[in-house]
Amino acid sequence: MAESSSLSPSKEDLIQLIKRFGAYLTIKMSNLFSISFHNLDFNCPSHYKPNAMMCSSPQLFLATVACSIAKNSFPLYDVLLLIFGNFSFVLECRRKICSVFQPVIFGVLTLFYCYQDSRSVGAIAGLALAIVFTWRLVRSPGGPQRRQPKRQAPTTSTSVPSTESNATLIPSGVSSPPEDLRAQNVVDEFFQPVTCRLLGVVLEESSPEEIQAHQATVRSSVLEVLLEITKFCDLYLMERVLDDEKKDPSSFGKCGGFHIRWFGQRQGVYADADFEEGELVLKDPILVGMQHSSNKFDCLVCSSCFRFVGSIELQIGRKLYFQSIGVSANGGCDGETFSRISKDCYDASLSHMRTHENLENCASSSSSKDDIPVPKKVVDSLMNGGLVLPHSTEFPLPSAISCPGGCKEAYYCSKLCAEADWKLSHSLLCTGERSKSLSREALSKFIQHANGTNDIFLLAAKVICFTILRYRKLKADYLKEQEKCPSANALDCSDLSLLLEAWKPISFGHKRRWWDCIALPDDVDSSDEASFRMEIRELANTKVFSLEIYGHIIGMFELNNLDLVVASPVEDYFLYIDDLPEPKKKEAEIITRPILDALGDDYSVCCEGTAFFPLQSCMNHSCCPNAKAFKREKDRDGQATIIALRPIRKGEEVTISYIDEDLPYEERQASLADYGFKCKCFKCLEEQP
Numbered sequence: 001m002a003e004s005s006s007l008s009p010s011k012e013d014l015i016q017l018i019k020r021f022g023a024y025l026t027i028k029m030s031n032l033f034s035i036s037f038h039n040l041d042f043n044c045p046s047h048y049k050p051n052a053m054m055c056s057s058p059q060l061f062l063a064t065v066a067c068s069i070a071k072n073s074f075p076l077y078d079v080l081l082l083i084f085g086n087f088s089f090v091l092e093c094r095r096k097i098c099s100v101f102q103p104v105i106f107g108v109l110t111l112f113y114c115y116q117d118s119r120s121v122g123a124i125a126g127l128a129l130a131i132v133f134t135w136r137l138v139r140s141p142g143g144p145q146r147r148q149p150k151r152q153a154p155t156t157s158t159s160v161p162s163t164e165s166n167a168t169l170i171p172s173g174v175s176s177p178p179e180d181l182r183a184q185n186v187v188d189e190f191f192q193p194v195t196c197r198l199l200g201v202v203l204e205e206s207s208p209e210e211i212q213a214h215q216a217t218v219r220s221s222v223l224e225v226l227l228e229i230t231k232f233c234d235l236y237l238m239e240r241v242l243d244d245e246k247k248d249p250s251s252f253g254k255c256g257g258f259h260i261r262w263f264g265q266r267q268g269v270y271a272d273a274d275f276e277e278g279e280l281v282l283k284d285p286i287l288v289g290m291q292h293s294s295n296k297f298d299c300l301v302c303s304s305c306f307r308f309v310g311s312i313e314l315q316i317g318r319k320l321y322f323q324s325i326g327v328s329a330n331g332g333c334d335g336e337t338f339s340r341i342s343k344d345c346y347d348a349s350l351s352h353m354r355t356h357e358n359l360e361n362c363a364s365s366s367s368s369k370d371d372i373p374v375p376k377k378v379v380d381s382l383m384n385g386g387l388v389l390p391h392s393t394e395f396p397l398p399s400a401i402s403c404p405g406g407c408k409e410a411y412y413c414s415k416l417c418a419e420a421d422w423k424l425s426h427s428l429l430c431t432g433e434r435s436k437s438l439s440r441e442a443l444s445k446f447i448q449h450a451n452g453t454n455d456i457f458l459l460a461a462k463v464i465c466f467t468i469l470r471y472r473k474l475k476a477d478y479l480k481e482q483e484k485c486p487s488a489n490a491l492d493c494s495d496l497s498l499l500l501e502a503w504k505p506i507s508f509g510h511k512r513r514w515w516d517c518i519a520l521p522d523d524v525d526s527s528d529e530a531s532f533r534m535e536i537r538e539l540a541n542t543k544v545f546s547l548e549i550y551g552h553i554i555g556m557f558e559l560n561n562l563d564l565v566v567a568s569p570v571e572d573y574f575l576y577i578d579d580l581p582e583p584k585k586k587e588a589e590i591i592t593r594p595i596l597d598a599l600g601d602d603y604s605v606c607c608e609g610t611a612f613f614p615l616q617s618c619m620n621h622s623c624c625p626n627a628k629a630f631k632r633e634k635d636r637d638g639q640a641t642i643i644a645l646r647p648i649r650k651g652e653e654v655t656i657s658y659i660d661e662d663l664p665y666e667e668r669q670a671s672l673a674d675y676g677f678k679c680k681c682f683k684c685l686e687e688q689p
C-alpha cells in the first residue's frame, strides 16, 4: 500500500514491534475475555436470580463508561502510577507506551463491548474496528512526519488523543531471527536512552542484550495493568479515592450550621448552633436522586428537583389513563415491558397530538384493560389541556420541559433544572439522540434491566457519571486557567487530584460493599449468611469486570439513602374542593366527583424515590434520636428536611432513627444488623436484657 511503501525501515521496525506487543496483549486479553464470557450465563437458585441478572447489565454500563473514558484519553498513566507506584517510570513511559496501550485498550474495549451485545457478529465488528484503528496508527502521523525519537514529551498532563487509538490484531506467532534483530534495533533506537527502564518493568528482559537473545516478552504485571484498565478504567481510581478521601482531614469541612466530625472510625454530624424543638435543623439538597420507575405512572415530576410539573389536569389524566390500560405502580411487568410502556406512554401522555391509537399501542402488552368510569374522551382532554377543572388555577404547576437530549424519559420544571441535570449526570445517561453516551443501546438495556430488578443501580450509575462529568469540567477549567496564565499555577492539579476533587461530594457517604450490606432474604437462614454473601459476591464478580467499585456504590446507597417523598398537589386540590363553601362545592363536584371516584383510594400518591443527601448520609442512628427527617407543608421539592425532635445544643451530635424506634429492643437490633452495627444508645443500653 502507498502508506507502507513510504515508510522508512526504522518506522517499519517500530510498527513491527508495536504490532507484536499489541497482538500479544490483545490475544491474551481476548483469551481471558472469551473464558469469562462463557461464565456470564449464571445458573443460580431462583431467589438469587435477580442478583445474577444484575451482573451483566452493570457490565454493559461499565463497558460504556470505560469506552467513553478510553475515547476521551483518560489519564492512563495515573492508573500506571497507582499500580507501579513509580512516578518517574510513569512519566517516561507515558509518552511512549500510551500510544501503544491506549489504542490496544480501546480496541479491546470495542471488541469486548461489541461481543457483549451480539457475540460472534459483534466480535467481528469489534475486530474490524480494531483493524481500522491499527491501520490508522500505522498511517499516522504519515508522510514526512516520521517517527521522532527525540520528540519532546508533552508538557501538559493530558494523554494521547483517542483519535489515534487502535488495536493490533495481527497474530504474533514466533518471530524469525531477522525480525528479532530488527526489533532489537528498534529497541536500541526507540527506547534508548530514556526508556531503558522499561526493560525489566514492561518487558521480562532487563537488558537490550537479553532482548537480542530472546524474543521480547511483556511482563505479566503489565498484562495485569491492562486487565485492570479494561476492567474499570477510572473506576479503579475511584477506589483509591475512597481510601484516600477518608483519611484526608481537610475533607471534613464545615457545612453551614454543622460540621462533620470523626469519632474513631465513625463520622457524624455535629451542631454548630442551638436548635429548639420543632425547629428546622437542616435542608440537605439532593446530590443524586431518582424517582422510582413504577412511581412514574403515578406522578409526573421534574427529574432534577422532583417538583410536580404540568398541571393538575395532566397529573390526573395520566393516572386515569395508566389505570385504564392496567399499568400502575404495582403493575408488576418485566423490565423490558415496563421500560417500553413507561417510555412510550410517558411521552404519549404529554403529547397534545396524541391519538387513541398510539395510546392503544402502548397498552398492547398490558394484561388487564378494565373499563374506566371516566370516558376516554375526558381522559384525553385532561391530558392534552382540552379540559380545565374547576379551581385548578389555584394550584399552578410549572410546565413540563422535555429532556434536551430527546430521551422522552426525563422532564423538568425549568430550563435551569434541565441544564443542571444534563451537566450533572444525564448527558451520559440519556438515551435520546443527543446523548453523550457512546452506546445508547447498551444504556437502554441497562436502564431496562434496572427497572425490572432494582432501580438503585440507576442511582449508582448517576454517581459514576456525576464524577466523570465533574472531573472533565475541573480538567477543562484547569487547562483554560493554564492557558491564560501558565506560570500562576502552584496548586497540585494532577489528574488524580482533580479526580479526587470530583469525587469529594460523594466521599462523605459511608461505604460498604453491596454483598456485605444487602439484607438477608427471609428464606435464608442466618447460619447460612456467610455462604449467602459469598455467593452474591461470586455472582457479582465476573472476572472481566470486577464489580467491586460498583458494589461499593450500591452498598453506599443501601446504607445511606433516604426515601425521597414529595407530596402530591392533586391531594391538595381535592381537599380544596371539599372545603369549598356551598353552592361552589356542589357546582365543582359535578365535574370532580366522578374523577375522584375513578381515581379511587390512590388519588393522592406522592412522588416516591430514593436519593443521596451528602450531609444526611453522615448522620448516625439513635433509637432515641434528637432529630428526624420530616417534610413540612411547604417543602414541595426533593430536598431532605431534618427537624429537631427536642432541643439540640451546640456541639451535640445530630442523630436520626434509621428504623421504627418504637419496636421492641430485639427487633430494633435485628433491623439495625442490616446496617452492620449494634446500637448502644441510652435506650438500648437500658432495655438490653
Ligand SMILES: C[S@@+](CC[C@H](N)C(=O)[O-])C[C@H]1O[C@@H](n2cnc3c(N)ncnc32)[C@H](O)[C@@H]1O
Residues within 6 Å of the ligand: 265, 266, 267, 268, 508, 509, 510, 511, 559, 560, 616, 617, 618, 619, 620, 621, 622, 675, 676, 677, 678, 679, 680
Ligand atoms: C448513614 S451512615 C452514617 C455515617 C457513618 N457513621 C460514616 O462514618 O460515614 C450509616 C452507617 O454508620 C454507622 N452507624 C450509624 N449509626 C451508628 C451507631 N449508632 N452505632 C454504630 N455505628 C453506627 C453504621 O456503620 C451504618 O451503616
